[in-house]
Structure formats: structure tokens, C-alpha cells
Amino acid sequence: MEKRFGTVRALAGVDLDVAEGELLTILGPSGSGKTTLLKVVAGFEVPDEGTVRLGATDVTVAPPRARDVGMVFQNYALFPHLTVARNIAFPLEMRRVPRDEIARRVREVLELVELPHHAERLPRQLSGGQQQRVALARAIVFNPRLLLLDEPFGALDRKLREQMQLEVRRLQRRLKLTTLFITHDQEEALILSDRIAVMEAGRIAQLGTPDELYARPATRFVADFLGESNLIEGAWQGGAAVVPGFGPVPLPAPGTDGAPALLLLRPEALRIGAEAQSLPLRAEGRVVESVFLGVSEKFRVALDGGPELLARLPLRPSQPSPAREGDRVALGFAPEDLHVVRG
Amino acid sequence: MSSAVDRAAPARAEERRWVWLALPAVLFLGALFAWPVLRLLAQAVEGGTLEHLEKAVLDELYVEVLVESLEIALWVTLLCLALAYPVALWMLRAGPWGRALALFMLLLPFWTSVLVRTYAWMVILGRNGIVNRSLLEWGVITTPLPLLHNLTGVLIGMVHVLLPYMVFPIYAALLRMDPDLPRAAEGLGAPPWRVFQRVVLPLSLPGVFAGCALVFVLALGFFITPALLGGGRIIMISMLIEQQVREFLDWPFAAALSVVLLVVTLGAYWGLQRLTGGNRLAAG
Amino acid sequence: MLRRRQLLAAAATLPAPALAQGAAPRPAQIVVNASGGAMEQLFRRSYFAEFERRHGIRVVATSPVDFGKLRAMVESRNVEWTVTELGGQDFMRAKELNLLEPLDFSIIDLSRYPAAVRDTHIFPSSVYSTVMAYRSDVFPTGQHPVGWAQFWDVRRFPGPRSLRNHPVDNLEFALLADGVPMDRIYPIDMDRAFRKLEDIKPHITVWWTTGAQPAQLLVDREVVLASGWNGRFFDIARRGAPVAVEWTGGSLKQNAYGIPRGARNAVWGQHFLQIMTMPELQAVYATELAYPGLHPDTPNHVSAEVRPHLPTSPGNIEKQYWIGVEWWTQNGARAQERWNRFMLRRS
Incomplete structure (x- = not known):
């Protein structure tokens, strides 16, 4: 129409x-x-x-x-x-x-x-x-x-x-x-x-x-418009998507070597601190900002030599907050939580 | 019902606190309107006699003229309404240029003197005027139509001047209407005339009422236009009042006639309001 | 306020007879109240200029003519006007209410004026006439209706007509049409007049209201015969309209001036009115508007083309009658009411 x-x-x-x-x-x-x-x-x-x-x-x-x-x-x-x-x-x-x-x-x-x-x-x-x-x-x-x-x-x-x-x-x-x-x-x-x-x-x-x-x-616009997102400019290399700060993540149906890749990581896919240690993909960074939201807490983390990412962690009343502003923390995610928006 | 009343009560208290803002206007109206009207009433019974009022009410001459004035005012009102409503609707849909043009054309009669206007009508409507000459040339008629110096001429002239007083209140009422309302009605299955009859018309009634009241009252007070375009055959009560004041300096009788006119006008206004349920609609 | 008190004091110290003998002090200016507009321009060129030249006193013009104001001025003894025009038929009322100074005939010479307009208090400034006008292309001059009986004769002179929407003149015209001689019009027999008017009523397409209307109606060919003020017809005829005037049965009326009672420089007002009697000056006004002053010599001072258009020219004035101002002052309201009834009756 x-x-x-x-x-x-x-x-x-x-x-x-x-x-x-x-x-x-x-x-x-x-x-x-x-x-x-x-x-x-x-x-x-x-x-x-x-x-x-x-x-x-x-x-x-x-x-x-x-x-x-x-x-x-x-x-x-x-x-x-x-x-x-x-x-x-x-x-x-x-x-x-x-x-x-x-x-x-x-x-x-x-x-x-x-x-x-x-x-x-x-x-x-x-x-x-x-x-x-x-x-x-x-x-x-x-x-x-x-x-x-x-x-x-x-x-x-x-x-x-x-x-x-x-x-x-x-x-x-x-x-x-x-x-x-x-x-x-x-x-x-x-x-x-x-x-x-x-x-x-x-x-x-x-x-x-x-x-x-x-x-x-399917597109950056949709990813951006629906919910909160970390959109990361990566690149394809040897059949894997290279996520800046984290390293290569092998994915099915990869793009040609050297081509840019737009990658989506939802904030709730990221883990912080001890929880991140068990995950295959990890990076270090510093908490720039943390916002308490009641059911969860939101962190802005600047990766060493990488982009700033948004992470959202569920909170339980009995558990203290895993990090404070200015803390150095580890960030991690599972490869299956990484989504390629555009190859 | 109760919730609406509850909400209205504090609002009314609030309103009361600001009432004094209306004081200058009240004083102004009091000095320039209420006081003269009272003086008028007093003058009509000057010297403690009811003879002037009696004459104004009982003499068939004045009764007949009054009835005719009311008839003419009513006709003018109805004609204005018939012409104004489509114009107001059109203005609602027209673009800014169309609206400006309509506004200009509507207000044009206000910027021309009554004499110029009247002579313009003579050129158009006269026995050898544009309309008659054209119709004769096209063979539509064989003798000129009497469009001037009779009731037709008076009605045309008065409607011309009073039309804006009808258009603007209706237009304002239509403008206040949520434009989604006719759309909603259409979407709910109403054909255009039903949309008009069930939604647009009832919602514009306050404007229609205001316009009718304005035009009717103003029409009752006209005397130059009917005198000039009526060819002397049309006598309106205001013409007689003017005659009494200007020519015979008979103020008490002029006052008596004015009082009768005032009472009849208020009566007509009240009747119209009752007829349309003016208050309820004006509030909506 | 101060000025007023000083003036009153000054007036009190002056012996009144001295004023009347013309030994009055020469003021800087006098005030002439009139209609203004085009008329003021003509006055400025004629009467004002002559008065200023002769007496060295400036003339200040004010307007409009306002009977109520005149009355208020006289009654509050604060008269600004030295001389004032008196509108319409107000001059009778002004005299009756004692609002006017008597005219001083040792200063103003009206000896050659028609007797009908000579009065002790009212100065006849000019004259106009309600006359019959006709479309000269419909009724060639010579075959046109002469007199009101022929105006009434719709068979011999067919066509739409116009008369004024007012009893003044029309009652007289009706009587003349009915065969009453000019000198027997007053007192008007209203029954007879209205009966006669019924005959012509169906043939009057327009009962006119303003002075411009009958001229326009004739120009537009809306009517072929009309009554109207001679100056209006003069104006359109001069501009080439096929419209001519028949003077027979014309209704002469005077415009009037007067000196408000208690006017400050009343003597100079008398002198001003004397200037207004000068035929050479009256001719200026008459040439422009065809409303001549009443000095019998005035027509001799206008051009030959204008002369036949003046109501006062020999040959014209004899065919007309002077309106009965007194009758109308007494019977106007009654006549108007009957007129309203007459107009209202559908027939």
C-alpha cells in the first residue's frame, strides 16, 4: 500500500x-x-x-x-x-x-x-x-x-x-x-x-x-525501539563475530571476513562480578553509573578499551548489590545471548 | 451524577473569588445600559400616566407595525441561518486562504456605509439592475422582477449585513467540536446526513441559538436599511421610534414604544431559549 | 470657567443700549454654526471672506446644526455661537421657545425680500423647493406632465413614480392634484389629501427617504417621475442625466439662520446676516448648488445657464407656493401618524 x-x-x-x-x-x-x-x-x-x-x-x-x-x-x-x-x-x-x-x-x-x-x-x-x-x-x-x-x-x-x-x-x-x-x-x-x-x-x-x-x-531501529539494548559494532573474522573487549564469538551462518557486524546484547544478558566468572565470554571494566530500580539494578560499565555497555541485574532483598559506582568489575555473557542484527 | 457535582463545587468557590474581576464590566454595563434602560422605563410613564404605554400597546397601527417587525426579523433570522450554516461548515473545512477570503467577504458590509451598500443593491437589484437585465437578456423573464423597494429588497439588504452575526457563532461552535466526533460517527456507520443530524447539528446548537438571538434582536432594531430598500412600504417599529425622537421630540411616546419593543424582544429571546433548551446545550 | 465669569462681568459693565447702537467693541472673532462640509467651503469663499474684509473680524465655523445644543446654550446662558443655522422646520420652534434674538432691521435690510419669509427673529438664508422632475427622454420637454394633477394622471403619463415617504409636501401636492388652488392649500384638509393620495399610491414604486434617492432613481430609470429637492436634480442634470424639472406646484421652503438669545457679539451677528443678504454673494452659493438666497436680484448675478434652475428666478417662483410652516408645526405629529397608517394599509 x-x-x-x-x-x-x-x-x-x-x-x-x-x-x-x-x-x-x-x-x-x-x-x-x-x-x-x-x-x-x-x-x-x-x-x-x-x-x-x-x-x-x-x-x-x-x-x-x-x-x-x-x-x-x-x-x-x-x-x-x-x-x-x-x-x-x-x-x-x-x-x-x-x-x-x-x-x-x-x-x-x-x-x-x-x-x-x-x-x-x-x-x-x-x-x-x-x-x-x-x-x-x-x-x-x-x-x-x-x-x-x-x-x-x-x-x-x-x-x-x-x-x-x-x-x-x-x-x-x-x-x-x-x-x-x-x-x-x-x-x-x-x-x-x-x-x-x-x-x-x-x-x-x-x-x-x-x-x-x-x-x-531485524534492524537497528527495531532493536533500539523495543526495550533497552546494547548495540555493538563488531566485525567478522574466521567465522566468528569479534565483540570488542570480549573477543571472537563463533556463530552459525557467519559473514565474510572483515565485514562489519551489528551485534545486540540485551542488558539482562550481561552478568556482573562473581556471576560473570562462570561465563565463557568475559571482559573487565569500571562501573560508570548504577541506578536502583527496585526489582533490578542497572549498571553502565565502561569496558577497558571497549564500548560502554548497559547491564541489568535482578535484585533479591537478601542479596547486596554486586557493585557500586567506580568499582572495577568483570562482565560476562553466554554466546547464545548474542544476536546478530545485521551481518 | 454525584461525582460531577462534587467536582463542580470547589470550582464554583474558586470562581466566586474572581468575581470582582468582572466589576469594571458590570459598572460599565450598568452605566451605559442598565441606567439608560431604567430612564427609558421612567420616561414612558412620565407624569404618572400610562397613556403613552396604552397607546403603544393598544393602537392597531403600532401593534400592526410591531407584528410586521417581528415577522421581518424572524424571516431575516431564518434566511441568515439557512445561508450561514453552510458557510460556517465550509469555513471549518477550508484552508487558511479560503477562511481568510470568507472572513473578508463576510466583514465587507461592515466597512461600507449603509448608503453605499444600499446604492450598490440598487445597481444590482433595480428594475434596470444587473440581475433583471441579465434575466431579461437571457429570456428567463419578460418583465423586470420586483426585487427592490419591497419586502424582498429589505430582506436581501438586512441578511447581507447581519449574516456575519450568524456565521461567527455557528463557526465558533463548530470549531469547538472535536473533529474526531463526525469521524467517529461515520466510522460507526452513519451516512453523511446522519452525521450532520445526529452529531454536528446538535453540537452546534449553542452557536445556532446565539446567532439566531443576535440576528433577531439586531434585525428588530434596523431602520435605515428597511427605510431605503423597502421603498417606504416596509415600516419597522424602530423606524417609528426614530421618527418620534427625531421629528416630533415626543420622548415619552418613543420610550413607550421602546419599552414595548424591549419586552417583546426579551419575550422572544426567552421563548427561543426555551425552545432549544439553550442553557443545557450552552453548558455542553 | 474663568473666561465665562470675566465675560459675564464685562457684559454687566456695558450698558445694553450701547451694544444696539453699533458702538460695540470689535471682537477678534465671531462663531458661525452651520452644516459644514461643502457648504462651509462656499460660505468661506463668499460670506465669511466679505465679512472679514469689511469688519476685520475673523469668522470661525463650527458644525453640526443641533437644536438641543442651541436650547441648552441659551438656557445655561453660555452661548458660543454668534449666528447659527436652524435645521429643517426647527426655526419655528426656536422662535416659540424664545431662543432667538430679534433681528435688527436697522442693520439687516430685508425690504426687498418676499413677504412670506420676512420675520422678526428668523433670517431666511436661502431657499429650496420640492419639485417634480421627469425623465426627459420618456416625456420630451413640452409633452411632460405639468403640475401635480398631471403627475396623478397615470393614463396620460404612464410609468413608475416616486414620492417622499413623509406627509410634508405630499399632502399639498395631493390637494393641488385634486384642484385646490395654491393660495387655498392651508389649512390642509387631511381627509381630502389622503383620499387623493390613495389614488396615486399603487403607482409609487418607491417612497423615498433620503434626498439623494429620487435623483438616483431617475438616473437608474427606476422611475420616470419623482418629487425631490431642486438642487439634487440640478446636480444630475448638470452632469448630463436626461432629467428635467417642472416648477409648477413646487413647494418652496426657506433655510433659516438666527442669532441665539444672549449671544456674546449679537451685534456682529446682525452685521454678518446683513452680509448674507448681498445678492452677489448669494449668487456664489446659488451657482454651485441651485439653492439661492432670497434677495430678488440674486438671479441677475448668476450665469444665464444657471438662472432657469433657480427656484427664485422670475418665471419659476410664481409657479410655486410657500410651505405652511406654521400649519406643520402645529399638525406635524398628527399628520405623520395618519401617514404611517396610510403607508401601512395594503391596497
């Missing part, structure tokens, strides 16, 4: 398939084209090239109303002049559902989103979380073929956001809603998604399950 605005290519060849009952996340920073993609799917924009299909129907040029897509907007877009019940009834009224059935389905969906007693309130009388539930109820009450969620948690505070994320997840699984979820928040994407498509400059940089993407990012 392609979409251009003037000379700007907002979408530059996107090919995406959402499976029935799946929650697929479009993850990307602002300006990556995810909003345009959403608009094209919802029908607010027509792509310059390519097609949009829902099931077997080509809806590329169909108006939004003919698409049967339920959408939850960033700010929920609840109709401020209508009660909760009338908001939820809206898509059903537009589909000429009989009145008593509307009443029944509104009641059901309000139970589903756990707001059974709020039917007669106006949106402005609800909290942010409640408004979001209403928006969700309105988007699913007519059993759409596709549910679109456009950064729906952005306006909520952290605690409420986490709660709502899990609720949406449960609901989506239970109702087997085919869902396209748009977000720039990688943490959210990892929690909710069956699969994630990471977008960069109008293209899909990588598509895969959350753990695939996390463990084996």
Missing part, C-alpha cells in the same frame, strides 16, 4: 495481514506512518496504491460507514450530548437494529465493560477510565469485523493504563476480536499483542510475535 501527501510518502509499501481473532499492533514513533495506516484502514483516507481488504471484501475506496470497523479514538470521541446508552446505541441505530434489541445489546455490552449502572450518564460525568470503557463498548457493540484502537491509553495515568490494558486484552481474547492496535508505546505493545508490526518511515521494519521482535530484531 502507498499513500502520499504532496511529496511526502506517508506509507511507502506496506503489506499487512491481520489474522482472524488476532491482536496485531502497529508500533512506531510519531511520523512513522502508523496514523496514516490507521486512517486508510478506517476509510478516512484512500491509498494511492494498493488495496484494503476485510475478509474477502475489497473496501479500498469504501466510505468508513460501509466498512464495519469499530474504532476507539485517542480521546474516545464520545458524543458529549448523548448519554452513555445513546452513545453505545449509535452504531446499532445506524444499522436499523430494532429498538428492544438495541436496549438488550447496550445492556449486555455495558455489563461486559463493567459499567452496568452508568447508562444514563453523560460522558462528561464519567472518569477517564470509564469514558474509555464506553468508547470500547461503542466500538464492539455492533460486532465489527475489525476493531481499531488508536493510542487509546494515552490519556490515562499509569496505574489505570495498566489495568485497562489487561482488561482490553482479556476482552479481546474472550470475544476473539480481530484487532488492530496503534501505539508508540513499546511496553504496551509487548503486553497486548499477538503480533507486532514495527513501522519506520512509512514501511514495516519488522513483523513478528513480541518475543521474536525482542530477541531477534
Whole structure:
């Protein structure tokens, strides 16, 4: 699919398939084209090239109303002049559902989103979380073929956001809603998604399950965008990747000798001090910075004659911190934790 | 319900603390509006007699003129509404240049004197004006249409001047609307006219109400435009008031007529508000 | 404040008769209040220049004409104006309310003025007339309607017409159309006048409101016959519009000036008004606007082309009547109310 605005290519060849009952996340920073993609799917924009299909129907040029897509907007877009019940009834009224059935389905969906007693309130009388539930109820009450969620948690505070994320997840699984979820928040994407498509400059940089993407990012961008990472500029030599400071690591499917290799080491793959001693790959360095995070502690370590690396160690209440700022420490990792981003 | 009320209460206390900021405006209005209105009321019953008011209310001449004025004001309001709403909608979707152009064209009548405006209309609408000549030439009509010096001319002239008073409140109301709302309605299955009827229109009603009230009240007070474009056939109550003041210096009777006009205007305003549930919508 | 007190003191020390005998001290300036605009320019060129030359006193012009202000000035005994124009028919009221100094006929010579405009307090500065004008391409001069009876004759002179949206003049025109002779118009028989007006009402496409309207309506061919002020028709005819004036049945009215009672240099006001009677100077104003002063010699001082356009020229003035200011002062409000009813009635 392609979409251009003037000379700007907002979408530059996107090919995406959402499976029935799946929650697929479009993850990307602002300006990556995810909003345009959403608009094209919802029908607010027509792509310059390519097609949009829902099931077997080509809806590329169909108006939004003919698409049967339920959408939850960033700010929920609840109709401020209508009660909760009338908001939820809206898509059903537009589909000429009989009145008593509307009443029944509104009641059901309000139970589903756990707001059974709020039917007669106006949106402005609800909290942010409640408004979001209403928006969700309105988007699913007519059993759409596709549910679109456009950064729906952005306006909520952290605690409420986490709660709502899990609720949406449960609901989506239970109702087997085919869902396209748009977000720039990688943490959210990892929690909710069956699969994630990471977008960069109008293209899909990588598509895969959350753990695939996390463990084996295909590009520097994906590696950087999802979670924390140590990206190390190494080189191939004699069938092994030379990691500066650590030495050669033999890997399957090596690159040609002398070619650069971009290597990924997640911070949690690194061990410090005594734990590092038992690992095959080790290096010495000095702790530049340590940050206490409660469940874990993060260290920035400058290797002797090598790059600075980030290490994250789980903490147990009974165990003291393994190192302090300024300490000299040993760093180590297991070869299977090293991932080649680009050969 | 209760949570909304709870949240509103401290906000109201906060508001009360800043009330004094409105004091200059209140004094200004008091001096320039409330006081003269009271003087007017007093003048209408000058000398303790109700004879002026009685005449203003009972004499069929003034009653008839008042009714006709209300009718004209109502027509002007409806015509303005019919013309202004599409313009406001268009302005919402237009780019900055389109909006600037619309603004310029809407405000143009304010920058021209009423006489220039009126003569311009004469050139356009007259018996030998542009419209009639064109229609005659194209064979659409065989005798010139009476577009001027009658009700048609008055309505055209008044709508021309008052249109901005309708466009801007509606435009402002539309601007306040979250642009995702019509989109959401469309996505939920509403065809365009349903989007308009169920979402855009109800949300713009406060603007519509404000615009209608403004135009109606202003239209009731018009006297130069109807005098010039009505060819003398259209008499509005404000013309009679002006006549009493300027020509006969009969201030008590002018005051009595003004009081009647004021009461009727307030009544109409109140009725309109009741009709649209103005308060509730204005709050939303 | 100080100035005012000094002046009052000065006035108290001066014996009043001395003032009246012209031995009054020569002030630096006098104040003439009038409509301003183009008229002030013409006054500056004629009356002001002559007064300054002859008496060595500067003339300061102010505007606008404001009856309320005149009244307030006189009643508070703080009169700024030496001479003032009196708008419309206000001069009658000004005299009745005793707001004017009497005219001093030892200074002002009105002996050759028409008797109709000579008054003890009101100075007739110029004259204008509400006359009938016609499209000369529709009714060639000579075959055009003459007099209001023919204006009413829609069969012989078909076409849309315009009259003023006001009872003044129209009641008189209706009576003239109905055969009342010019000298028998007043007191106006309103029933008869309005009855006659009903006949012409359907043929009046525009009841005009402003003085510019009838001229414009004729130029635009919106109407072929109209009543209006002679100066307006003079103006468009001079600029080439096929519009001509018929003086028969014209309604003459005077513009008036007066000296506010208690004016500081009232004597010099009298001298100023005397300057305003000079026919040579009146001719300047008449040539530009066709509103001549009332000195019978004035038409002799304008060019031959302008002369037929003046309401006071011999041959014109006899065909017209002087409006009954007194009748209108007494009956104006009543006539207006009937007029409103007349206009409102759909027929």
C-alpha cells in the first residue's frame, strides 16, 4: 500500500495481514506512518496504491460507514450530548437494529465493560477510565469485523493504563476480536499483542510475535525501539563475530571476513562480578553509573578499551548489590545471548 | 451524577473569588445600559400616566407595525441561518486562504456605509439592475422582477449585513467540536446526513441559538436599511421610534414604544431559549 | 470657567443700549454654526471672506446644526455661537421657545425680500423647493406632465413614480392634484389629501427617504417621475442625466439662520446676516448648488445657464407656493401618524 501527501510518502509499501481473532499492533514513533495506516484502514483516507481488504471484501475506496470497523479514538470521541446508552446505541441505530434489541445489546455490552449502572450518564460525568470503557463498548457493540484502537491509553495515568490494558486484552481474547492496535508505546505493545508490526518511515521494519521482535530484531531501529539494548559494532573474522573487549564469538551462518557486524546484547544478558566468572565470554571494566530500580539494578560499565555497555541485574532483598559506582568489575555473557542484527 | 457535582463545587468557590474581576464590566454595563434602560422605563410613564404605554400597546397601527417587525426579523433570522450554516461548515473545512477570503467577504458590509451598500443593491437589484437585465437578456423573464423597494429588497439588504452575526457563532461552535466526533460517527456507520443530524447539528446548537438571538434582536432594531430598500412600504417599529425622537421630540411616546419593543424582544429571546433548551446545550 | 465669569462681568459693565447702537467693541472673532462640509467651503469663499474684509473680524465655523445644543446654550446662558443655522422646520420652534434674538432691521435690510419669509427673529438664508422632475427622454420637454394633477394622471403619463415617504409636501401636492388652488392649500384638509393620495399610491414604486434617492432613481430609470429637492436634480442634470424639472406646484421652503438669545457679539451677528443678504454673494452659493438666497436680484448675478434652475428666478417662483410652516408645526405629529397608517394599509 502507498499513500502520499504532496511529496511526502506517508506509507511507502506496506503489506499487512491481520489474522482472524488476532491482536496485531502497529508500533512506531510519531511520523512513522502508523496514523496514516490507521486512517486508510478506517476509510478516512484512500491509498494511492494498493488495496484494503476485510475478509474477502475489497473496501479500498469504501466510505468508513460501509466498512464495519469499530474504532476507539485517542480521546474516545464520545458524543458529549448523548448519554452513555445513546452513545453505545449509535452504531446499532445506524444499522436499523430494532429498538428492544438495541436496549438488550447496550445492556449486555455495558455489563461486559463493567459499567452496568452508568447508562444514563453523560460522558462528561464519567472518569477517564470509564469514558474509555464506553468508547470500547461503542466500538464492539455492533460486532465489527475489525476493531481499531488508536493510542487509546494515552490519556490515562499509569496505574489505570495498566489495568485497562489487561482488561482490553482479556476482552479481546474472550470475544476473539480481530484487532488492530496503534501505539508508540513499546511496553504496551509487548503486553497486548499477538503480533507486532514495527513501522519506520512509512514501511514495516519488522513483523513478528513480541518475543521474536525482542530477541531477534531485524534492524537497528527495531532493536533500539523495543526495550533497552546494547548495540555493538563488531566485525567478522574466521567465522566468528569479534565483540570488542570480549573477543571472537563463533556463530552459525557467519559473514565474510572483515565485514562489519551489528551485534545486540540485551542488558539482562550481561552478568556482573562473581556471576560473570562462570561465563565463557568475559571482559573487565569500571562501573560508570548504577541506578536502583527496585526489582533490578542497572549498571553502565565502561569496558577497558571497549564500548560502554548497559547491564541489568535482578535484585533479591537478601542479596547486596554486586557493585557500586567506580568499582572495577568483570562482565560476562553466554554466546547464545548474542544476536546478530545485521551481518 | 454525584461525582460531577462534587467536582463542580470547589470550582464554583474558586470562581466566586474572581468575581470582582468582572466589576469594571458590570459598572460599565450598568452605566451605559442598565441606567439608560431604567430612564427609558421612567420616561414612558412620565407624569404618572400610562397613556403613552396604552397607546403603544393598544393602537392597531403600532401593534400592526410591531407584528410586521417581528415577522421581518424572524424571516431575516431564518434566511441568515439557512445561508450561514453552510458557510460556517465550509469555513471549518477550508484552508487558511479560503477562511481568510470568507472572513473578508463576510466583514465587507461592515466597512461600507449603509448608503453605499444600499446604492450598490440598487445597481444590482433595480428594475434596470444587473440581475433583471441579465434575466431579461437571457429570456428567463419578460418583465423586470420586483426585487427592490419591497419586502424582498429589505430582506436581501438586512441578511447581507447581519449574516456575519450568524456565521461567527455557528463557526465558533463548530470549531469547538472535536473533529474526531463526525469521524467517529461515520466510522460507526452513519451516512453523511446522519452525521450532520445526529452529531454536528446538535453540537452546534449553542452557536445556532446565539446567532439566531443576535440576528433577531439586531434585525428588530434596523431602520435605515428597511427605510431605503423597502421603498417606504416596509415600516419597522424602530423606524417609528426614530421618527418620534427625531421629528416630533415626543420622548415619552418613543420610550413607550421602546419599552414595548424591549419586552417583546426579551419575550422572544426567552421563548427561543426555551425552545432549544439553550442553557443545557450552552453548558455542553 | 474663568473666561465665562470675566465675560459675564464685562457684559454687566456695558450698558445694553450701547451694544444696539453699533458702538460695540470689535471682537477678534465671531462663531458661525452651520452644516459644514461643502457648504462651509462656499460660505468661506463668499460670506465669511466679505465679512472679514469689511469688519476685520475673523469668522470661525463650527458644525453640526443641533437644536438641543442651541436650547441648552441659551438656557445655561453660555452661548458660543454668534449666528447659527436652524435645521429643517426647527426655526419655528426656536422662535416659540424664545431662543432667538430679534433681528435688527436697522442693520439687516430685508425690504426687498418676499413677504412670506420676512420675520422678526428668523433670517431666511436661502431657499429650496420640492419639485417634480421627469425623465426627459420618456416625456420630451413640452409633452411632460405639468403640475401635480398631471403627475396623478397615470393614463396620460404612464410609468413608475416616486414620492417622499413623509406627509410634508405630499399632502399639498395631493390637494393641488385634486384642484385646490395654491393660495387655498392651508389649512390642509387631511381627509381630502389622503383620499387623493390613495389614488396615486399603487403607482409609487418607491417612497423615498433620503434626498439623494429620487435623483438616483431617475438616473437608474427606476422611475420616470419623482418629487425631490431642486438642487439634487440640478446636480444630475448638470452632469448630463436626461432629467428635467417642472416648477409648477413646487413647494418652496426657506433655510433659516438666527442669532441665539444672549449671544456674546449679537451685534456682529446682525452685521454678518446683513452680509448674507448681498445678492452677489448669494449668487456664489446659488451657482454651485441651485439653492439661492432670497434677495430678488440674486438671479441677475448668476450665469444665464444657471438662472432657469433657480427656484427664485422670475418665471419659476410664481409657479410655486410657500410651505405652511406654521400649519406643520402645529399638525406635524398628527399628520405623520395618519401617514404611517396610510403607508401601512395594503391596497
